[in-house]
Amino acid sequence: MDCIFCKITSGELPATFVAESEHAVAFNDINPAQPVHVLIVPRVHYTDVAELAVANAEVLADLIQLGVSVAELKSTGSFRLQFNTGAEAGQTVFHAHGHITSRTPRV
Ligand code: 5GP
Ligand code: ZN
Numbered sequence: 335m336d337c338i339f340c341k342i343t344s345g346e347l348p349a350t351f352v353a354e355s356e357h358a359v360a361f362n363d364i365n366p367a368q369p370v371h372v373l374i375v376p377r378v379h380y381t382d383v384a385e386l387a388v389a390n391a392e393v394l395a396d397l398i399q400l401g402v403s404v405a406e407l408k409s410t411g412s413f414r415l416q417f418n419t420g421a422e423a424g425q426t427v428f429h430a431h432g433h434i435t436s437r438t439p440r441v
Pocket of ligand 2: 337338339340341378379380428429
């Protein structure tokens with residue numbers, strides 16, 4: 335399977351990592367939409383968050399906890415956590431991931 339996020343989580347392709355947990359990694363989005371834009375990505379491949387939620391609630395909880403940690407680290411505490419799910423919702427990478435975005439970076 336030719337999945338760019340599998341290649342990043344395994345270290346085959348580079349990314350700017352900001353945090354990691356048992357089941358997930360967090361790295362900066364290559365094309366940030368806001369001053370803080372970090373992707374939270376499970377180490378194991380699931381197509382989207384809906385598939386992940388059905389398959390493994392432990393990984394989903396770990397992923398969200400990592401996202402909250404990243405938001406606390408990188409922002410002043412106001413942030414969004416968004417999962418684009420399905421092409422018509424704007425999903426372009428079909429390995430489950432959440433976007434942590436914030437207009438108010440911690441400086
Ligand atoms: P989606 O549209 O699927 O919800 O989000 C995919 C995100 O992945 C986009 O915001 C895009 O900028 C980001 N992205 C795509 N390819 C790469 C990459 O190779 N490295 C990084 N760091 N981000 C990527
Ligand atoms: Zn993948």
